[in-house]
Amino acid sequence: MNELLEKLSLAVESGKINKLSPYPPAMRGLDGADELCQQALEAGIKPEVILNDALIPGMGRIGKKFSDGKAFVPEMLIAAKAMSAALKHIKPFFTSGEVKRKGVFVIGTVMGDLHDIGKNLVAMMIEGSGWEVIDLGVDVKPEKFLEAINQHPDCVIGLSALLTTTMVNMETIVKQIRAQYPDHKILVGGAPLSHDFCKKIGATFYSSDPQGAVEFLERSVA
Amino acid sequence: MTLTERIESRKILILDGATGSELIARGLIAGECPELWNISHTEIIKDISASYFAAGSDAVLTNTFGGSLLKLRAYNLESQAYELNFWGARNAISVKPEGKFVIGSIGPSGLMLEPFGDITYQEMTDSFVVQVKAMTDAGVDGFMLETFTDLEEIKCAICAVKENSDLPFFASMTFSNTPDGHKTMMGVSVTDFVEAMQSANALLVGSNCGNGILKMIDLAKEFRSVSATINLLLKANAGEPHLHDGVLCYSESPEMFASNLTDLLAISPSAVGGCCGTNPEHIRRIKQVIETV
Structure with a gap:
């Protein structure tokens, strides 16, 4: 998979919102979901691909850990925040109809x-x-x-x-x-x-x- | 005898059962602020405490679980916080028999501290301070910080207690089972909780609510394996709620509760009682079992 998408997916799963956010401590100073999503779009990756290959699988992994009792509300909340930070770059494509909502x-x-x-x-x-x-x-x-x-x-x-x-x-x-x-x-x-x-x-x-x-x-x- | 002396006497302290489900049974509607009843329905509030004392409770909790500023804000009752907590304590104290205790109940805010939510540590602590001040003024014997799930949030409540009163406190969190042992919704393990509460000097450490007495026994064993010496507090609810002919019922009757109590007592708790769905009959049975053991 594209390296950028992999990083983005990991940022969502780990709850790394943006470069400035201090959480998680191990990713301090690195780009977060916000920057990585922007970079992916600039690199010409289709928004639908970003959504399906990076955001959804990242959220899915943390969601699965939560279901299995291996992650808890704080990890889920912060991952969801990272997801939202990425999603705001995708939103214009939903509005324009380039990416279709599922419902x-x-x-x-x-x-x-x-x-x-x-x-x-x-x-x-x-x-x-x-x-x-x-x-x-x-x-x-x-x-x-x-x-x-x-x-x-x-x-x-x-x-x-x-x-x-x-x-x-x-x-x-x-x-x-x-x-x-x-x-x-x-x-x-x-x-x-x-x-x-x-x-x-x-x-x-x-x-x-x-x-x-x-x-x-x-x-x-x- | 002070509450601390009573706990040190090693005799099991019998706590009360649920307040919330008792209020519902007496007409509280979902969505109403339960703490408002401390001034609007004082006789009912006193009656609930009195019924627990009569059933054998050595200590009852005040109807102030949601009396923090952040909780009351949702009902626009923030400005009445002192009054609601003060009278919550006074109602229970007014029916307290000689030698028994009234414990000020403090529940979580329902909101998240930074960075997961947007509440600062200062806001969180201040939210509990008014409860501590009002109930200390009213004359409670101690506090119970109950059903917390976030270690940082319960620490805010402890700060509020320590900085505004000299009273002892009980610390209780709500756990569920995971592949790595019991954890709270926020991921706090029994070990982390016990260690933090020992260093904070909690008089009793334990758990309330959850999913019935059988699961509480498993949890209590884990507490015991973490520390052989802590003074353990256990308040199980009456099992999982279910609908029966459109009415919400709890699966564990006072008889079922009592029949499993011996296993719970084998873990040497310092204080036992009930949570959601338990009533004075559960407490009467608990007392019977304790007296025959």
Whole structure:
């Protein structure tokens, strides 16, 4: 593989945002995802190739380590930040249509719940895998999700909850979506959830980690 | 007897069960600020503490888990932080029987310190200072820093305690199992946590929440293998939550909890109690088992 792409992929996986960022200490002073992505474009590498051969595999490796219990939230967050720094150079090509998005993913933390670390991680991972992400924020009421589906009929919905007290609100939201859109794809995630819970509330898919959500979305457009 | 003397007496300290799920059972709606009930529903808050004391708790936690500035900011209640924490402590103290203890609960901010998030160490520490000051003024016997996952964040909370009171503190983190032993969501190992808390002079070190008493036993064994001498605190939740006829239930009944307690007691904890989904009945059973052992 192209050496530049390899470096970029490693920068994303390691969470090296840009040249100035002090993390990780071992890469101090080296170019980060920001500079390397710019250099790759200047070298004439197609944005789609950068995305598919450097950014997505880099994020995928850290995502896999996270799923395996070998990396943790800080490593994931900083990798996602590096990914975003690279992605901002790719964004104009999405806008111009030169690179096609895989689809629209709408995510929010359910009503009553203000926690967003998990939701943000999933949003960043999915954006990094080539989707347009619409983040509705925290404490999101059912109407907001319905409105989003109305505007983006082919979107996939993602619901997040951290608390056992708010996970029950997922059921309310899923029911309201199902009443109007019986077959709409709805992903759920959050610390207290389980496959059993997902099935009971009628959601489409549960993943215990962000990488699982990314893989589900990949399958859904395959 | 002070809290420190009580722990040094080597007699197991029976803590309380959950506060959050008890509040829900009494009408708190998801999305409401639980700490606001310290001034709006004082009788209910006192009733929860009283029910734990009656069930056999030697110490109960205040309803101030989310009373830090950064947590209250999400509800626009930052300006009432002192008041909410002060009355959180006073409600519990007002129903405290002679010889029992009230511990000020301090939970994590839900936000990330730099460089992973954008909160500075100073902001994080200041966020806890108001809790420590208010509850020290109100007369708690000590603090419990609970369900933390980031070692740097719990250190901020410890700084807040040490610089603003002379009271002892318990330190507790929430772990899950990984191929390399138990780690918190932020990747902190049991060893790292125990070593840091020993050097910080925590009165009790341990874990709360997680996924039920059986998993807590495995975790407790790892704590014990790291240190044979630490004063261990264990507060398991009542298993994984699931839906039953549209109502959220926890899988571990007071009976199930109690029947596994002997294994937990074999690890020689200094303090035991329950977390999410446990209620006064769990505590009553814990007390029964401890008294018969």
